[in-house]
Amino acid sequence: MFLVNYIKEVFGAIKSLATGMRRTGYYFTHHKEIITQQYPDNRDTLQLPERFRGEVVMIHDENNEHACTGCTACELACPNATIKIVTKFDVDEETGKKKKAIDTFVYHLELCTFCNLCIEACPTGAIKMDQTFEHSVFDRSKLTKKLNHDGSKIRAGVE
Amino acid sequence: MPSLENITDDLDVWLYQQFGATATFLIESVLIALLAIGLFSILGLVLIMMERKVSAYMQVRLGPNRVGPKGMFQTVADTLKLIVKEGMTPDGADKFLFNLAPFIVMIIAMVILAPLAFSKGFQIWDINIGVLFITAVSSVSVIGILMAGWASNNKYSLLGAMRSGAQIVSYELSAGLSVIAIVVLTGSLRISDIVASQENGWWLFKGHIPVLIAFVIFIIAITAETNRAPFDLAEAESELTAGFHTEYSGMKFALFFLAEYVNIFIVCAVGATLFLGGWMPLHFGSNTQFNHVMDYIPGIVWFMGKTFFLIFVIMWFRWTFPRLRIDQLLNLEWKYLLPISLFNLLLVTLMAIMGWHF
Numbered sequence: 261m262f263l264v265n266y267i268k269e270v271f272g273a274i275k276s277l278a279t280g281m282r283r284t285g286y287y288f289t290h291h292k293e294i295i296t297q298q299y300p301d302n303r304d305t306l307q308l309p310e311r312f313r314g315e316v317v318m319i320h321d322e323n324n325e326h327a328c329t330g331c332t333a334c335e336l337a338c339p340n341a342t343i344k345i346v347t348k349f350d351v352d353e354e355t356g357k358k359k360k361a362i363d364t365f366v367y368h369l370e371l372c373t374f375c376n377l378c379i380e381a382c383p384t385g386a387i388k389m390d391q392t393f394e395h396s397v398f399d400r401s402k403l404t405k406k407l408n409h410d411g412s413k414i415r416a417g418v419e
Numbered sequence: 420m421p422s423l424e425n426i427t428d429d430l431d432v433w434l435y436q437q438f439g440a441t442a443t444f445l446i447e448s449v450l451i452a453l454l455a456i457g458l459f460s461i462l463g464l465v466l467i468m469m470e471r472k473v474s475a476y477m478q479v480r481l482g483p484n485r486v487g488p489k490g491m492f493q494t495v496a497d498t499l500k501l502i503v504k505e506g507m508t509p510d511g512a513d514k515f516l517f518n519l520a521p522f523i524v525m526i527i528a529m530v531i532l533a534p535l536a537f538s539k540g541f542q543i544w545d546i547n548i549g550v551l552f553i554t555a556v557s558s559v560s561v562i563g564i565l566m567a568g569w570a571s572n573n574k575y576s577l578l579g580a581m582r583s584g585a586q587i588v589s590y591e592l593s594a595g596l597s598v599i600a601i602v603v604l605t606g607s608l609r610i611s612d613i614v615a616s617q618e619n620g621w622w623l624f625k626g627h628i629p630v631l632i633a634f635v636i637f638i639i640a641i642t643a644e645t646n647r648a649p650f651d652l653a654e655a656e657s658e659l660t661a662g663f664h665t666e667y668s669g670m671k672f673a674l675f676f677l678a679e680y681v682n683i684f685i686v687c688a689v690g691a692t693l694f695l696g697g698w699m700p701l702h703f704g705s706n707t708q709f710n711h712v713m714d715y716i717p718g719i720v721w722f723m724g725k726t727f728f729l730i731f732v733i734m735w736f737r738w739t740f741p742r743l744r745i746d747q748l749l750n751l752e753w754k755y756l757l758p759i760s761l762f763n764l765l766l767v768t769l770m771a772i773m774g775w776h777f
Contacts, residue, residue, distance in 0.1 A: 270755065277740065284477040284739040296481040 313374040314393040316343075316367055318386055318407040325415040326408060328386035330362040337381035342371040350413075361414055365407040369395060384418050424540030451543055455529055459681050464494045466680040469727075470734055477738040498673065506669035509572065516570035521667065521674035523563035528681040530556050535688050536610050538698045538718035549610035550602060553689055554595050557644065560682065561587040564646075564653065564663050567675070571666040579662025582745060583653030587644055589752040594640035596760040597633040600767040601693045604630070614697035621696035627775070629766040634694045636760045641686040642733055643748070645679065649740035650748060683730055691725035698722040 287293055320326050330347040344366040349358045379387055434443040475482025483490035508514055534549035536542040546552055561584050568580020602608055605616045622630050643650035654662030664675045698718030702710045
């Protein structure tokens with residue numbers, strides 16, 4: 261019985277090694293599988309993966325409206341205080357009611373680790389990860405960004 | 420058709436007529452030394468490039484592609500960098516042994532080159548114990564590695580060197596036994612005899628399954644003997660930084676690096692000579708037309724082709740398999756490879772006595 265197990269073990273080992281070698285052999289002969297991108301050379305044709313995280317941006321539609329209610333869920337979710345939301349109160353023209361809205365969505369790119377937690381926390385899907393990644397600037401203050409566009413307001417119907 | 424044998428013979432005769440016996444011997448020694456050094460430096464460049472490209476393609480990467488066309492001069496640039504770097508000797512090191520070790524490793528690699536047959540009659544020294552010479556000398560290189568590890572005065576280096584010692588001593592056994600399998604079939608230790616015995620077919624094909632098993636064990640054992648992954652415990656980057664050559668820099672490091680690749684070439688050349696027929700062309704039984712076409716390809720091309728095929732297989736191993744632990748390593752040798760190769764040797768002997776091989 262010992263001998264049978266011994267021989268079985270040897271054959272099992274050879275089989276598993278051969279499986280591994282078949283995989284690497286496949287990659288060796290199929291050069292189109294190569295995923296390396298020669299970045300500065302192919303800047304125009306660069307193919308980034310769908311889930312690549314470059315920086316946080318706020319989604320604005322063609323009417324310069326966004327979906328941010330100023331709930332600060334993203335600010336609370338951020339592990340290293342990258343996001344700071346300054347809120348204000350808008351007065352509704354028809355009813356005269358006060359409504360909370362964002363004044364400035366401050367985003368500190370220099371602190372961001374691109375962990376995606378703010379995007380997951382957002383209840384209205386107002387922010388997303390963009391694919392731009394060339395962030396180098398000569399002055400650190402340029403990395404502190406205001407995400408909501410000038411004059412933008414919240415889209416009607418988003419609560 | 421000019422063959423390498425004619426060239427060397429003509430040169431020998433011409434030198435003898437011009438200068439006499441003693442001077443001929445000296446001139447030929449110098450020529451051989453120059454050729455060996457030239458071969459080694461070219462091998463270093465080519466093999467390191469090959470390794471980097473093979474590893475890149477197996478890991479779905481591109482590999483070096485910036486220096487020269489398709490990155491072909493990358494290794495040349497690296498070597499130039501290593502030459503101009505300072506060869507540091509650490510303060511606490513044993514200076515003499517520390518500086519001697521890389522040269523010992525390199526010289527051993529050069530000495531093993533002596534009995535290898537590159538082509539018909541193109542051989543430095545056709546010694547009648549060629550295979551024994553190779554196995555005996557190749558295990559001396561462990562002294563160079565131990566020397567480097569000990570003289571570095573560094574615990575990682577020493578650990579790597581001790582592991583390398585244990586590994587080479589144990590895998591030498593199964594490598595030797597699989598070599599003996601071929602010696603039993605051939606009845607000679609002389610390299611030229613072993614190659615000549617494969618004129619009607621390589622031993623891998625003539626020897627049935629026992630020789631195939633011996634070949635597999637030989638490949639595993641030489642992978643371990645050259646300290647390459649999955650048996651690279653001697654330098655295990657993730658555990659011991661770089662093992663025995665942690666403290667080396669500049670050209671002394673380059674010598675270790677070069678010796679590793681030259682050793683791979685040599686063990687693969689031995690494997691090609693023993694199992695794949697050395698410089699013998701591929702012949703298929705009585706298919707004379709096919710055999711005739713194969714004869715036109717020079718022996719050196721066959722030899723290099725087979726050797727580089729084996730080198731590729733060993734690189735394939737390296738970039739596929741994860742590293743073994745030291746206990747797994749010794750288990751593999753003492754519980755599996757050694758008993759199997761001993762039993763296999765009995766089978767081969769029976770086969771040789773009964774004449775069951777072709």
